[in-house]
Amino acid sequence: MPAALPIDEKLSFNKFRDEVLNDYRIACISREASLSGRKEVLTGKAKFGIFGDGKEVAQAAMAKFFKPGDFRSGYYRDQTFMFASGLATVEQFFAQLYADPNVDHDPFSAGRQMNAHFSTQFVNQNGDWLDLINLKNVSADIAPTSGQMPRGLGLAFASKSFRNIEQLKQFTNLSNNGNEVCFVTSGDASTSEGHFWESVNAAGVLQIPMAIFIWDDGYGISVPKKYQTIKASISQALSGMQKVDGTNGINIYVVKGWDYAGMCESFEEGIRVCRETHTPVLFHVEEMTQPQGHSTSGSHERYKSSERLDWEREWDGIKKLREWIIDNALAAGEELNEIELRAKEHVRESKAKAWEKYLAPIKEQVNKTFDLINNLANNLPTGQAGLPQQAGQLQRLSTELASNREPLRRDVLRILNAALDLAGDSDAAFWAKDFYNDLLKENKNFYNTHLYNEGPKSALKVPEIKPVFKNDSETVNGFEVLNKYFDQLFTHNPKCVAFGEDLGQIGDVNQGFSGLQAKHGGERIFDTGIREVTIMGQGIGLAMRGLRPIAEIQYLDYLLFGLQPLSDDVSTLHYRTFGRQSCPIIVRTRGHRLEGIWHSGSPMGVVINALRGMYVCTPRNMVQAVGMYNTLLQSNDPGLIIECLNGYRLKEKLPANLLEYTVPFGVPEIIREGSDITIVSYGSTLRIVQDAVELLERSGISCEIVDVQTLLPFDIHHKILESLKKTNRIVFVDEDVPGGAAAYMFNKVMEEQGGYRWLDSSPKTITAKSHRPAYGSDGDYFSKPNVEEIEAVIKQMMKE
Numbered sequence: 001m002p003a004a005l006p007i008d009e010k011l012s013f014n015k016f017r018d019e020v021l022n023d024y025r026i027a028c029i030s031r032e033a034s035l036s037g038r039k040e041v042l043t044g045k046a047k048f049g050i051f052g053d054g055k056e057v058a059q060a061a062m063a064k065f066f067k068p069g070d071f072r073s074g075y076y077r078d079q080t081f082m083f084a085s086g087l088a089t090v091e092q093f094f095a096q097l098y099a100d101p102n103v104d105h106d107p108f109s110a111g112r113q114m115n116a117h118f119s120t121q122f123v124n125q126n127g128d129w130l131d132l133i134n135l136k137n138v139s140a141d142i143a144p145t146s147g148q149m150p151r152g153l154g155l156a157f158a159s160k161s162f163r164n165i166e167q168l169k170q171f172t173n174l175s176n177n178g179n180e181v182c183f184v185t186s187g188d189a190s191t192s193e194g195h196f197w198e199s200v201n202a203a204g205v206l207q208i209p210m211a212i213f214i215w216d217d218g219y220g221i222s223v224p225k226k227y228q229t230i231k232a233s234i235s236q237a238l239s240g241m242q243k244v245d246g247t248n249g250i251n252i253y254v255v256k257g258w259d260y261a262g263m264c265e266s267f268e269e270g271i272r273v274c275r276e277t278h279t280p281v282l283f284h285v286e287e288m289t290q291p292q293g294h295s296t297s298g299s300h301e302r303y304k305s306s307e308r309l310d311w312e313r314e315w316d317g318i319k320k321l322r323e324w325i326i327d328n329a330l331a332a333g334e335e336l337n338e339i340e341l342r343a344k345e346h347v348r349e350s351k352a353k354a355w356e357k358y359l360a361p362i363k364e365q366v367n368k369t370f371d372l373i374n375n376l377a378n379n380l381p382t383g384q385a386g387l388p389q390q391a392g393q394l395q396r397l398s399t400e401l402a403s404n405r406e407p408l409r410r411d412v413l414r415i416l417n418a419a420l421d422l423a424g425d426s427d428a429a430f431w432a433k434d435f436y437n438d439l440l441k442e443n444k445n446f447y448n449t450h451l452y453n454e455g456p457k458s459a460l461k462v463p464e465i466k467p468v469f470k471n472d473s474e475t476v477n478g479f480e481v482l483n484k485y486f487d488q489l490f491t492h493n494p495k496c497v498a499f500g501e502d503l504g505q506i507g508d509v510n511q512g513f514s515g516l517q518a519k520h521g522g523e524r525i526f527d528t529g530i531r532e533v534t535i536m537g538q539g540i541g542l543a544m545r546g547l548r549p550i551a552e553i554q555y556l557d558y559l560l561f562g563l564q565p566l567s568d569d570v571s572t573l574h575y576r577t578f579g580r581q582s583c584p585i586i587v588r589t590r591g592h593r594l595e596g597i598w599h600s601g602s603p604m605g606v607v608i609n610a611l612r613g614m615y616v617c618t619p620r621n622m623v624q625a626v627g628m629y630n631t632l633l634q635s636n637d638p639g640l641i642i643e644c645l646n647g648y649r650l651k652e653k654l655p656a657n658l659l660e661y662t663v664p665f666g667v668p669e670i671i672r673e674g675s676d677i678t679i680v681s682y683g684s685t686l687r688i689v690q691d692a693v694e695l696l697e698r699s700g701i702s703c704e705i706v707d708v709q710t711l712l713p714f715d716i717h718h719k720i721l722e723s724l725k726k727t728n729r730i731v732f733v734d735e736d737v738p739g740g741a742a743a744y745m746f747n748k749v750m751e752e753q754g755g756y757r758w759l760d761s762s763p764k765t766i767t768a769k770s771h772r773p774a775y776g777s778d779g780d781y782f783s784k785p786n787v788e789e790i791e792a793v794i795k796q797m798m799k800e
């Protein structure tokens with residue numbers, strides 16, 4: 001430091017110097033974590049590793065501007081950011097690498113995710129949102145490239161909602177007037193995904209505080225960016241989106257990944273404007289490197305030229321930061337050497353601690369198993385034929401387990417199971433069996449829990465309240481039931497927001513929201529572009545920040561466009577964070593019948609298999625639909641509600657307690673009693689079934705019709721079995737392809753409920769044809785189950 005500086009300048013110089021050296025320290029720690037993490041994989045202590053080497057300096061710079069209340073939606077390269085923000089320790093980083101299922105050790109995913117897939121806690125055990133405004137918030141990473149973009153858009157969009165919706169000002173734990181920025185990170189190659197373009201376009205249109213950092217290392221695994229991006233430059237490709245005076249758009253900065261000072265300057269300015277004015281910003285961070293290549297599955301020498309590899313070594317960000325520190329007389333080489341040494345030590349110690357903690361409970365299981373098996377070997381009942389041989393085999397098993405230096409939980413169970421097989425039913429096996437069952441239970445808790453909320457915010461714990469009909473209850477069209485409901489909902493629940501294509505001004509294509517934008521405001525009920533992926537993303541971000549979005553997909557067939565974020569992000573969120581983040585999004589759509597391939601599909605098998613982790617509701621009419629909305633709104637679970645297209649003009653009695661009544665999930669309703677056959681169906685198909693039943697009754701066949709109401713969950717109290725016990729015949733009807741949701745229902749009732757024991761004739765499914773439904777009324781008739789077909793199949797079954 002120049003000796004002649006006045007005292008206050010000396011102080012601020014010292015502060016600056018300390019900050020720079022701290023960044024250098026973190027960068028070195030992070031690099032060492034990458035280098036030694038890779039070794040852990042190569043020596044077999046971890047399964048797979050992906051690391052943030054080469055991205056350290058940029059992330060140390062980025063973390064400076066990440067404030068309490070902010071959000072991150074990023075990807076697997078961001079360990080340095082996590083260390084620099086104080087959101088991850090090196091020990092936790094290694095715990096996740098080892099797949100330690102103890103959530104205290106790996107707080108990001110409880111061993112459920114690959115390494116470097118981070119998160120922070122958003123909700124407590126009761127499902128209440130924490131004071132996110134005082135926390136630095138990291139939404140849980142996912143592996144699909146660009147999958148973080150729609151969620152990032154939504155998290156940023158929520159700031160806009162908090163800033164502009166008067167009713168939300170009261171939630172001071174969730175937002176400070178919308179000043180929160182969502183930091184989004186992405187690799188250069190991932191910008192080739194449609195998700196990226198859709199998200200950036202939407203951000204520029206919406207004007208939201210989304211700050212995108214592109215870590216450009218020139219490659220997506222082995223594929224260089226000339227094959228990925230127009231002009232091999234994402235900032236050039238995006239240049240038409242640059243905001244100028246009087247337009248919307250985004251601000252774009254181009255910086256170098258080794259230029260610490262330049263990045264600090266650009267990030268400071270870009271983030272400040274983004275926070276204040278909600279102008280999205282994109283930082284194209286070029287010239288980054290990958291010292292160890294993409295991941296532990298392969299080496300980059302296979303596809304990078306030696307010139308490129310030389311260049312990467314020369315332009316390594318940490319090397320350049322070191323040179324810059326020395327050139328600017330902030331520290332001498334020796335001091336930096338010392339920092340590097342300490343960083344290595346810190347990583348070594350942290351790694352050892354993580355491994356020890358990971359292994360200790362398994363070692364304990366191994367020791368106990370060892371004792372139990374030896375005890376078994378010594379106490380097998382005498383006089384049993386072949387005993388000495390069994391005892392020897394048991395001892396071999398215990399020795400095998402004891403000599404395994406890196407035992408897994410499954411090794412313990414495998415050995416224990418083999419020992420139990422040998423021991424047969426002897427009394428001596430009692431304790432070993434008991435321990436085996438304990439371990440199964442413990443592992444179930446580690447690996448098979450939290451798919452849905454299990455505590456007080458579970459949708460399955462919402463008490464049933466029946467709709468109340470008065471003598472003078474009005475009879476109205478189905479869409480009017482919804483319209484009156486949504487009106488009351490938006491009057492009473494300030495956290496509700498609804499949006500989708502044509503949902504704002506005209507109030508959706510079936511008038512459920514008709515007139516409500518004018519009444520409740522365009523910030524709460526609004527139109528979006530035609531962009532299903534990011535409509536889902538908007539819903540995801542709003543829900544994760546504690547609001548109650550109803551995100552609409554115009555028709556069920558177009559849900560396929562929005563399915564990826566629902567399947568990969570929403571459905572896995574609660575599971576992959578061990579219950580520490582929740583996304584109570586309600587996805588609203590309509591479907592099943594409107595003639596033509598893309599307006600009458602019913603891909604329910606696709607939906608229910610892709611969305612384990614969401615609830616899937618198929619109301620037969622709008623009164624039921626309202627009850628399902630109410631159930632979801634009282635819970636933290638995400639759900640999909642498919643309103644039936646043939647229900648909007650159906651005449652229904654309007655319940656008097658629209659906001660109160662609920663439909664319990666997983667509880668079928670018998671909508672017509674009968675004694676000869678049970679017909680199981682849902683949604684709009686029920687109308688066809690009802691018509692067929694009229695014909696069948698005339699032939700003296702008495703049909704019981706069961707509306708399953710929700711496909712996920714499915715008949716949790718086995719009500720269908722009760723019906724089957726009475727009728728001894730069953731048919732499952734829907735409009736999905738053969739092997740789709742009807743087959744799912746079939747499987748549930750036959751296998752899970754043991755329905756096969758009660759059959760007098762072979763059980764059947766009636767479905768649509770394998771092809772998509774043809775256009776027009778005849779196309780519909782010959783593509784989907786029709787009244788006459790249902791009648792014929794059931795008559796045939798009655799003859800069996």
Ligand SMILES: Cc1ncc(C[n+]2csc(CCOP(=O)(O)OP(=O)(O)O)c2C)c(N)n1
Binds near residue numbers: 143145217
């Ligand atoms: C949807 C999807 N496709 C493919 C992959 C496999 N994959 C993982 S990382 C990756 C390359 C990503 O490159 P880039 O975005 O430049 O990030 P980098 O790893 O270089 O930081 C690919 C193809 C994936 N995870 N998700």
Ligand SMILES: [Mg+2]
Binds near residue numbers: 187188189219220221
């Ligand atoms: Mg890349």
